[in-house]
Amino acid sequence: MSIIVEVAGMLGGMLMEYATSKKWSKVKAFFIVGGCFFSLFTTQVLIFPGEKGVFVGILYAVGLGITCGLFFAGCMHYHEKYKK
Numbered sequence: 001m002s003i004i005v006e007v008a009g010m011l012g013g014m015l016m017e018y019a020t021s022k023k024w025s026k027v028k029a030f031f032i033v034g035g036c037f038f039s040l041f042t043t044q045v046l047i048f049p050g051e052k053g054v055f056v057g058i059l060y061a062v063g064l065g066i067t068c069g070l071f072f073a074g075c076m077h078y079h080e081k082y083k084k
Helices: 002-022 026-047 054-081
Strands: none
Touching: 002 026, 002 054, 026 054
């Protein structure tokens, strides 16, 4: 399970670098990053189902995808606003 978390962190960092270099819009970054994290953690839930069940795990993956998407969109906004 920890390798999936490490891959998610690496994927997030690579997406953030690529998004800032290509000047993506914040909406595009939200959907792509959120979708990637959702698919990655849904795969993790399907391979290693938790004690609460697959449905609850998928709901957690949805929440994580939305949270990560908002976080990266916020990071892009902060980077554009306070770029030095």
